[in-house]
Amino acid sequence: MAFAHFRxxxxxxxRDILNASLEEFVQYGYDMASTNRIxxxxxxxxxxxxxxxxxxxxxxxxxxxxxxxxxxxSYEEQLDDLPNDFIQAIKRIAFCEITLSTERPELFYxxxxxxxxxxxxxxxxxxxxxxxxxxxxxxxxIQLLAKKRLKEGVSLERILLLMTWVIEGLKxxxxxxxxxxxxxxxxxxxxxxxxxxxxxxxxxxCGIFS
Numbered sequence: 001m002a003f004a005h006f007r008x009x010x011x012x013x014x015r016d017i018l019n020a021s022l023e024e025f026v027q028y029g030y031d032m033a034s035t036n037r038i039x040x041x042x043x044x045x046x047x048x049x050x051x052x053x054x055x056x057x058x059x060x061x062x063x064x065x066x067x068x069x070x071x072x073x074s075y076e077e078q079l080d081d082l083p084n085d086f087i088q089a090i091k092r093i094a095f096c097e098i099t100l101s102t103e104r105p106e107l108f109y110x111x112x113x114x115x116x117x118x119x120x121x122x123x124x125x126x127x128x129x130x131x132x133x134x135x136x137x138x139x140x141x142i143q144l145l146a147k148k149r150l151k152e153g154v155s156l157e158r159i160l161l162l163m164t165w166v167i168e169g170l171k172x173x174x175x176x177x178x179x180x181x182x183x184x185x186x187x188x189x190x191x192x193x194x195x196x197x198x199x200x201x202x203x204x205x206c207g208i209f210s
Contacts, residue, residue, distance in 0.1 A: 003053075016043065017042045017049070024041065030056075033056065038059075061122070064126045065129075087201050087204075091197045093167075099190075099193070102174070170196060170197065173196075
């Protein structure tokens, strides 16, 4: 069974290796990442790493799969109880994304870097593999959108693309405000994020729906 040896390790040791790998790939990207630095960060021998993963690509793909599962897990509860109103639903999803991005910025940087280089052969494998999971979220949003009366000439696909751009922009804006985050309690930060979402999507709503 693939990765069986790795999964026999203690949870702590698995986390050490994956966190060391994540730090390396985020800092250097796939091409410039060094397995020598990864094993040094993780405190293991290089031969030990390749006992668990046959090469750097296998390690990277496994790491991305674990990161994607962590992200998907953070969505599960939100998607199970998604509001029937499209704007409220997209705000819920955006809040989930932004919260995860601030709590686990390394995940944000990893997938952002891959999104900027979709032609990279290894990144392409991750993007294609995760497309099915992403499409499930999009299908749920399309179902909500289909119930709305849209302005003439406005397509569902264009709206979803616009929402994606808006969420990414908000993530960038809020994520860069690290000093503000340090000065707030979690409750204050959540209120700040929610207010940013409310102002942005309330404005969009007036320009989308008739």
